[in-house]
Amino acid sequence: MGTIIELKGVNLWYEKGKPNEVHALKNIDLKIEHGNYVAFFGPSGCGKTSMLYSISGIDRFQEGQVLVNGKDISSLSNQELSIFRQTGIGIVFQQFNLVPSLTVLKNVSLPMLFVGVHSKKAEEEAMRLLERLEIAKFANRYPYELSGGQQQRVGIARALANNPPIIIADEPLGNLDSVNAKIVLDFLRELNEKDGRTIIMVTHEAWSLKDSKTIFHMKDGKILNREDIDENNVVDSVINRLHEQMGDMSDDKNQDKPNIIKEKVSIRILANILLKGYSIEEVSRFGEIVNTFFDGQIKVNDLKKLIQKPFKEGGLSLRKKRASYITSYLESLMTMRELVCSTYKNLEKDPKMNIYKRVVDLRYWIIEGYRGKLTEMQMKAIDQVIEDRLRNNIAQEKVAEVLSLNNKKFGAGLSFRASSIIAEKLELLLSTDQNKEDCQD
């Protein structure tokens, strides 16, 4: 196999020379062969996406060369790079990046129209691609009318317009459920094995590496090693990567991620409530931002602006409406936690004081969004659990259990699901010893 992509001494900085400078790629040397299926694998922020952006000419690196079929793309003008991206490579994005005002057919035709293919020809080819992806019946629909899995298939069809020999996939499974993720992975394999295209994927999910023939392990902007997979070691390789990934997430190996250890508020619970279906990288970014907010380093307005910023620029790429909802949720959470904080302080001075009014305020916040109807008795039972928890009369792990007990057994008689959600939200208010420590400051 000849070389299709070669990186020689590539260094990429963002905001070079500024106080917030990031050295995203450090002295990268690598080769990718024609027809290979390559994955860049590593923890959040290791430079995987910068690697893809450098190969596709989206990011301009400051040092080194990226040779594609022997030609150095760093010498290309912006117009040349733009046409290269339309003819030479197809990019599949995590967020699909479809044009919302265009039908599926027009979205797939667009890269062909861009390079001057006649509209009739472009639409014929787009329809052929939609048939290949088994989504031709959605040709005249708009992206918002499709599920995430269907949108990603449109994204792949669009990447195949102009028939590029290289397919770049940037966390292509991040927004998909397991069924659709498998469909996308199977299709990427088909593009590699049947069409002979070179596939380059960025992922942080070990299980998605199963079809990769080469894995570049990355950390801190560097390639740690290149692992070539064959049929004999593919299973071992995936298992190793899973261990590696879990190791990255466990506390004992997380000395380089102090933000997780010094968590101000339970990110796991918050992400479960506010960011269902988001990737580990996004949740991790969310955690960093939330901690900064709860630490008092940024104000509400900054928080709202920050989470709307593109992921690449340190944000979460959230839409305005979603960003507003999350911001006001976090703001109200902060107010409630201050209430909990002052309650702790008062109880410390007078353990017997009446805290009923505060308990009711907390209960209102906790049950907000609960769609069922609560009886007077159930609310009293919830209040009792909140008070017991504040007074430390009941352990955290017992809360959901007590809430799901029936009334005769002094429970609230709630479903398992409702009990679990209420228990989690209560824990969000009281969570972590950090809150108690902060209260003592």
Add this chain to the structure above:
Amino acid sequence: MDKKSKIKILLIDDDAMNCIYFKDIFWMHDKDNNYDVSVLNTIREAEKLLEDEENKPNIIFLDTLIPEEKEKNDVNSQIDRSYNFAKKIKKDKKFSDIRLVIYSSQRDSRIKKYFSKIKLDGFIFKGDLLPKEIIDFTNKIHGNDN
């Protein structure tokens, strides 16, 4: 394939975007790396290049609308200039081994009919072929399609 033994293609076209696109097609889609593509933006430059037989390409792709400095540049004059250049290539014995393809930016069947008076090796309207199809077409007219 080294540069000397590659099949030389000359595109004569003034459209900057199309010139980049055309070169990219052969850069990215010619998996056998058979072709060496160069581009000139005027017929005058092409005539000058062809004065030296060493520079002779194997295949010429010629647009039908190419403005020329200090010449009449209405549509008919531009088409006539391309036509006369094509006729010269096909009539002159020293160019008899050059394959000539009209690569027309004008989607008008009358143009095709007009150029059919010359024995061309191919006529394509820009936008009718996808990148891979341009490679297949080129392989075919050069006899590389086996």
